[in-house]
Amino acid sequence: xxxxxxxxxxxxxNITPFVDVMLVLLIIFMVTAPMMKQGLDINLPKTKGxxxxxxxxxxxxxxxxxxxxxxxxxxxxLVELFDKLKAASAENxxxxxxxxxxxSYGKVAEVMGEIKSAGIDKIGMxxxxxxxxx
Numbered sequence: 001x002x003x004x005x006x007x008x009x010x011x012x013x014n015i016t017p018f019v020d021v022m023l024v025l026l027i028i029f030m031v032t033a034p035m036m037k038q039g040l041d042i043n044l045p046k047t048k049g050x051x052x053x054x055x056x057x058x059x060x061x062x063x064x065x066x067x068x069x070x071x072x073x074x075x076x077x078l079v080e081l082f083d084k085l086k087a088a089s090a091e092n093x094x095x096x097x098x099x100x101x102x103x104s105y106g107k108v109a110e111v112m113g114e115i116k117s118a119g120i121d122k123i124g125m126x127x128x129x130x131x132x133x134x
Contacts, residue, residue, distance in 0.1 A: 063099040089119035
């Protein structure tokens with residue numbers, strides 16, 4: 001602590017403990033964040049592109065490797081998918097589509113056709129970011 005003859009005492013703020021605590025919290029969050037991811041076991045294709053920012057709740061249609069279709073993690077048939085999306089198309093006009101990279105293009109196109117025929121205008125394809133190696 002320094003003493004100034006005119007003003008009295010000055011104290012310096014030591015921010016080292018604050019920085020130490022913040023770094024420990026950062027490490028804890030970095031380690032635990034991947035563990036909090038829950039979802040279906042699908043192998044998404046990797047592409048270049050920016051992340052989609054969602055300003056509203058959207059439906060997520062997933063096609064697994066065995067061609068099983070799910071709507072928001074609930075297994076459905078193509079007919080059930082059409083019925084549920086048709087009922088909700090007035091209030092929500094966008095859907096995210098996740099398809100395993102091993103699913104045939106024909107199956108993906110068939111599901112996209114059902115989504116479009118249910119009155120959904122916007123279909124977002126979900127992929128993983130491709131790692132750039134240069």
